[in-house]
Amino acid sequence: MAGRSTRDWSPRDIPALDGRTAVVTGGNGGIGLATARELAAHGARVVLACRSEARGAAAGDRLVTEVPGALVEVLRLDLADLGSVRAFAETFPYGRLDLLVNNAGVMALPYGTTADGFETQFGVNHLGHFALTGLLLPRLLATPGARVVTVSSPAHLMGNIDIRDLNSERRYRRWTAYARSKSANLLFTHELARRLAARGADVTAAAAHPGYADTGLQAAGPRMAGNRTGERLAHLGNRLFAQPATAGALPVLYAATAPGVRPDSFTGPAFLDWRGAPAPARRAPWTTDDRASALLWEHSARLTGVDPEALKP
Numbered sequence: 001m002a003g004r005s006t007r008d009w010s011p012r013d014i015p016a017l018d019g020r021t022a023v024v025t026g027g028n029g030g031i032g033l034a035t036a037r038e039l040a041a042h043g044a045r046v047v048l049a050c051r052s053e054a055r056g057a058a059a060g061d062r063l064v065t066e067v068p069g070a071l072v073e074v075l076r077l078d079l080a081d082l083g084s085v086r087a088f089a090e091t092f093p094y095g096r097l098d099l100l101v102n103n104a105g106v107m108a109l110p111y112g113t114t115a116d117g118f119e120t121q122f123g124v125n126h127l128g129h130f131a132l133t134g135l136l137l138p139r140l141l142a143t144p145g146a147r148v149v150t151v152s153s154p155a156h157l158m159g160n161i162d163i164r165d166l167n168s169e170r171r172y173r174r175w176t177a178y179a180r181s182k183s184a185n186l187l188f189t190h191e192l193a194r195r196l197a198a199r200g201a202d203v204t205a206a207a208a209h210p211g212y213a214d215t216g217l218q219a220a221g222p223r224m225a226g227n228r229t230g231e232r233l234a235h236l237g238n239r240l241f242a243q244p245a246t247a248g249a250l251p252v253l254y255a256a257t258a259p260g261v262r263p264d265s266f267t268g269p270a271f272l273d274w275r276g277a278p279a280p281a282r283r284a285p286w287t288t289d290d291r292a293s294a295l296l297w298e299h300s301a302r303l304t305g306v307d308p309e310a311l312k313p
């Protein structure tokens with residue numbers, strides 16, 4: 001990992017971001033909100049891309065109160081609906097985009113499908129962000145030094161994508177589907193970095209993960225399944241073992257703002273991929289496989305109808 005030692009990296013090390021524009025998906029809660037807060041505190045204009053207008057507005061109000069002078073906007077984005085992803089990109093009000101944080105996510109939900117018929121975790125965590133990045137690409141390419149940071153998870157180590165069953169149509173296991181979607185996040189970063197390099201683009205694609213952080217992520221699945229005990233256990237686990245969302249956001253902020261972050265790097269908390277300062281994260285070998293990443297890109301382009309001309313080999 002380039003730059004200064006990351007062991008004592010903290011938000012104080014974030015450079016001034018005045019004049020920069022950032023989009024944070026799922027910016028209304030958890031890691032996204034903590035990330036957005038620091039970006040805004042360092043001068044960036046931050047767009048919270050949220051599926052719920054009410055939750056987005058509440059988060060925006062909170063940021064403006066907590067960070068005097070914060071430049072925060074809320075725009076609607078439902079990653080489970082490609083129509084919403086297209087509308088977001090088409091109406092995005094800025095010509096340049098310095099930072100796209102593909103953060104929003106869902107974990108281990110009961111089986112469900114997106115508006116376009118994709119399995120929800122694959123659809124939201126990967127395909128929605130794939131389409132969003134492709135549609136915002138002209139703005140990223142127009143912005144020297146732009147970055148795309150995609151938020152994965154140590155859970156990716158539990159499973160590689162199945163290219164013949166991307167939507168878990170043969171068999172659905174909620175944790176396997178989550179692991180696969182998080183492997184897809186890393187394969188996407190790998191392929192995006194390769195295609196940007198082939199074009200000589202001044203845009204860096206990197207990945208990060210927050211370790212185990214106390215957010216809304218863990219209880220959502222049990223709640224959707226009507227599993228009250230599971231929901232209580234998720235909250236208890238978070239209270240006992242998780243780090244706060246502000247700490248979980250550090251690797252994301254590092255990948256987003258530290259000088260010298262390498263393309264296709266993967267940053268997570270230093271201690272056991274669980275908590276602590278940003279450091280290179282453990283990564284499954286299948287997430288840097290050129291053939292697999294190219295195949296996933298082709299399938300994702302076909303499924304979403306988004307295939308950026310500028311990044312065609």
Ligand SMILES: NC(=O)c1ccc[n+]([C@@H]2O[C@H](COP(=O)([O-])OP(=O)(O)OC[C@H]3O[C@@H](n4cnc5c(N)ncnc54)[C@H](OP(=O)(O)O)[C@@H]3O)[C@@H](O)[C@H]2O)c1
Nearest residue numbers: 026030031051078079080103104105153212213215216217
């Ligand atoms: N927390 C951890 O320990 C942990 C560990 C490893 C990786 N991660 C990753 O960190 C990222 C952030 O998760 P978190 O922990 O901050 O969870 P969180 O508190 O549940 O936040 C997830 C965010 O994603 C949004 N979201 C969900 N579905 C969406 C959709 N269809 N369209 C747009 N936004 C949507 C949520 O919106 P609503 O508020 O409307 O639901 C929320 O803002 C995820 O990618 C997750 O996989 C988290």
